[in-house]
Amino acid sequence: MYVPPYFAETDQQRLVALMRQRSFAMLTTVTEGEPFVSHLPLWWENDGSAHGRLIGHMARANPQWRHFASMESGGQKVLAVFAGPHAYISPSWYDSKAQVPTWNYGAVHAYGTPRIVDDQAAVLAILHKLVGTYESGFDQPWPMDGLPEGHAERLSKAIVAFELPIERLEGKWKLGQNKSAADRIGTAVALERLGGEDNLAIAAATRATL
Numbered sequence: 056m057y058v059p060p061y062f063a064e065t066d067q068q069r070l071v072a073l074m075r076q077r078s079f080a081m082l083t084t085v086t087e088g089e090p091f092v093s094h095l096p097l098w099w100e101n102d103g104s105a106h107g108r109l110i111g112h113m114a115r116a117n118p119q120w121r122h123f124a125s126m127e128s129g130g131q132k133v134l135a136v137f138a139g140p141h142a143y144i145s146p147s148w149y150d151s152k153a154q155v156p157t158w159n160y161g162a163v164h165a166y167g168t169p170r171i172v173d174d175q176a177a178v179l180a181i182l183h184k185l186v187g188t189y190e191s192g193f194d195q196p197w198p199m200d201g202l203p204e205g206h207a208e209r210l211s212k213a214i215v216a217f218e219l220p221i222e223r224l225e226g227k228w229k230l231g232q233n234k235s236a237a238d239r240i241g242t243a244v245a246l247e248r249l250g251g252e253d254n255l256a257i258a259a260a261t262r263a264t265l
Contacts, residue, residue: 064226070163074099081136084122106221110181112214120215123169137163140256148245152238164225172216181216183185230261
């Protein structure tokens with residue numbers, strides 16, 4: 056990813072926060088010179104390593120998991136892309152003149168070599184972790200334990216679970232750090248006036264640069 060120094064984000068806490076808040080990621084592999092992308096929820100976990108790991112699963116019918124074995128032997132990496140909030144920025148919001156439109160955003164790229172999880176108990180543990188995570192915000196969370204006996208085990212045969220130890224993280228917050236404080240304040244005020252989840256997130260992140 057192209058990251059000018061003034062847009063680079065190296066604070067791991069902020070990178071992890073974005074990966075968790077925007078955990079529906081794009082997992083990219085390259086096979087026979089062609090990129091292949093799956094859109095998947097990938098959950099970051101602290102496994103005690105420098106950058107942690109991601110856990111997830113995909114349909115067994117999805118051919119991408121078959122790319123993983125060749126990567127382990129060939130030293131190739133996969134790329135998981137987490138797209139953060141983003142917003143169009145009008146030059147009319149700047150205090151400075153002779154400016155042009157742009158787009159501000161946050162993104163995290165995670166690189167590593169995935170490992171397929173074969174052990175049935177470990178697969179079910181990943182499923183319980185993901186379901187528990189995404190159900191946790193509901194008033195009445197749906198419990199996997201409520202499935203008929205053996206049903207989860209049967210369904211799990213139709214997926215491939217995997218973990219991705221993160222070997223390298225790249226972060227980018229493009230928030231007008233190359234602009235004046237007055238320009239950034241103008242941007243934040245305009246985005247707050249517009250409202251909407253992404254606009255407000257970019258406005259708050261922009262104010263944090265001041």
